[in-house]
Amino acid sequence: MPHLTKLSLALLLAGAASVHAAETADRPLPARQAEIDAIVKEISPQRIQAYVHKLVGFGTRHTMSDTASETHGIGAARRWIKAEMERCGAGRLEVRFDGHLHPVDNRIDKPTEIVNVVATLPGTQAASKDRYYVVSGHYDSRVTDVMNTTADAPGANDDASGTAAVIEMACVMARHQFDASLVFMTVAAEEQGLYGSGDFAKKAKANRMNIAGMLNNDIIGSSHDEKGKLDNGRVRLFAEGVPPLREAPSPELRTLLVTGGENDSITRQLARHVKETGERYVPGFKVDIIYRRDRYLRGGDHSPFLDAGYAAVRFTEPAEDFRHQHQDLRVENGVKIGDYPEFVDPDYVAQVARVNAASLASLALAPAAPQEVKVKTAALDNGTDLVWKANAEPDLAGYRVVWRETTSPLWQGSRFVGNATSARIDMSKDNLVYGVQAVDKDGNVSPATYPLPMR
Template sequence: MSFFFNITYTYQYLYDMKPIVLFCIGLLLLFFDCSLDAQTNMFISNPSGLEILKGNYNPAKYLPAKLIQHPDTVRMGIIHEVSTIEQIKLLKKLETFYNRNSGSDTMSLATGIGACRTWILSYFDQLSKLSNNRLVTGYLEFDADICSKGHHKNPFAILPGLDTSNHEILVIEGHYDTRNEGRCDTVGYTPGIDDNGSGTVLVMELARVMSKYGFRHTILFTTPTGEDEGLFGAKAWAEYLSLQGIKIRSVLNNDIVGGIYCGKTSSPPSCPYFGHVDSTHVRVFSYSMGNDPFVNSAHKQLARYMKYVQDELINPYISTPMTINIMLGEDRSGRGGDHTPFRQKGYTAVRIISANEHGNGTGKSPDRNHTTRDILGKDLNGDGILDSLFVNPGYLLRNTILNGVVTGLLASAPEKMSATVEIQKNDAIIDLPAVYDKAEKVIIGIRKFNSISLDFDSVYVLKPTDKFALRLFSGQKNFISVAPVWHGAPGLFSDEYEVNLTGSVLMNKN
């Protein structure tokens, strides 16, 4: 009896203590999660790189021979100078490293991740020589157990900004490691051309093109390691930058940005059916609370900014216009990427990925992702020339332009603005001159509650002296964002102002 009593008592005790027990279990899980993924001993191999990331430098030391910085001129330069020839050349070289698993060989000069990172860094160094030594290059090094290898390196090139006041950096990244069906296959042929040679050469090509130009803010070009084994390289960057107190305006993560062919098992939400081809859409994934389209986030506002820039400032100047699909989730179902560690540290980050993906990463035939078949293309008639390319050069080029133009504009754009919004009778009145007098224009984006679109339903470009009135209708909510434009460079959109006929104005932040 007393035994029974004790058990009952213990049960009751546990029940009463449930929140504490759960909390302790949570802590334990967190501890194990952290200990499995922990990056330790993080440092930048080139100390001046850290000082530039922090804004402690003299911009005059990093000027180009001829300073070109007007955002309109720079934008058109990026659109015209990104080269498919350069990118294909880089992809062919990447394929020669045979296996770029984070646990692969680091001694060989020809194959394995060690040879590959040496090559990426020496490429950045060559670019620096060609641009008046403007690029500050090196590795972010860290320790972590990835496929039995303990020490790892993320190659980078930093383009110092022209102005160190209100210092913020912008990040363009694409992981350079690869994997086969086996997570830790460190010896088998693993070309990883679409996943993620495409993102790697996107970063490398933009370092080449953008290092000719001047930007107000500093740009970090980097190819993290360890993505396919657990986002290790991006976690190291996010943690390191956050520990150093470095502010980031935007992170564009590129992972699978060259393929246009729909595989059999592509992770949803993706392409419509096996064999479908799409070279004119690209998906932008970003976090918002609970995947609710009416809950906003800085990440979603960045995705809307990208779509605005693509539609208004890129498409009129390229022969094949692109459409950005703003996606609801942070990534495909059950999948992840290098933007997430940055978001978890409070940075604004999105993932860019092809509309059509060749597989779900499990390495199952006939899909190509994470298999020996993720190659550049096929030589169909044996003449030594690739007749059929699996990475579409024009598509990769357009995704590269998107990254370069968005980051280039943001790197010279004014800070985010806020607005004065009030309800007067049936209208929401947005007062512009009171909020931003330096802007030559102000963009107003409006989403309507009854729309299923994640994008703005309407966009207006006004002079800062204009007063804007939005007619309100009964039962309808509207979300209003504002962005300043300076010398043709739009800034990021503000948080949303939620307005309706009841007269309230709420901020829609998260």
């Protein structure tokens, strides 16, 4: 298919449903963007491998390890990460330390400074620059005893792999411009209790920071399972539906459940967008959405963002080999145990980074997801009448209504309805799940917004 530009580039006849005459019968394809293709192509396995080895070279990156040495411990690691992103960001990345003093806790035996390295690429569109997308990996490491601060803890896969991917994305994407802002973050104290990401998410919520999506990369380095079987063509993407409730559900959550929208949380919408975008720009690589917050009863740095009310997902390799995770370095029965860099596949990490980068670029180039999307329910009707609030972006082309059967995980049909704030689809709201997406003039598409009832 030739490269498509502007809205007229991407119109195809869609015949699945009828709409009123005020709407167009055509819909824009989610066009491949040359800039996103370029970003994906620029991701380098060789640089990723070099970053992993550099991080391993600090000996241990335990949260409570040495901070004074220039060559060993977590202090040296975070200073190197900051310097590397400053170097490759060429003045376009705003790089800073973001820290707090954490008190004694279950896994912290002395007051400890927890320091994240945060690199922000400011958006260039006035209407979008205060909308943020965050991508993270954690740079701390551990061995079997989570309180052992001195033993060598290479942490090559857990999580130098995710940290290397974030650094590589920051360096590549800093050479490009986006409407919305991107935050490339490497966090500390994941192994001690998600304290680095937790502090950032807490402050973001308090400051009403508009984080429209958060992608966490943790243990994305191995393309083999524990039996040695190669599985380098897919990645797991963990996406929570209804959050765990500690109290009575909010009116919004109650409405989501009452209307059968438990599979349409903002996180599930983000996951659908990531899967669609990632698989489009990284051919032959599959994104498997897992309907859980994280692996069974486990957690990661996206969790505090979920708790703060943000959409957040986690990338993890298909099958973890626990001999190379949270282990003292040793040899047992001729088998090497420990999280060594030799067990990390840089080509696989690069594929996961490409999915991340394509998704982030698509999200940051697209308009925001529509707000105040409603389904009119005042009258009994076998059609579906949708309304929403107009977006503010100057390059907005219009909106697309998407739908699927209630048992389908992914969108099955769509209709571009023009630059309007309402649409009628002559298919029943009883039988289908709907969403509304915003589309810009270059064909960039936002995640969908689930409609709530309007009486």
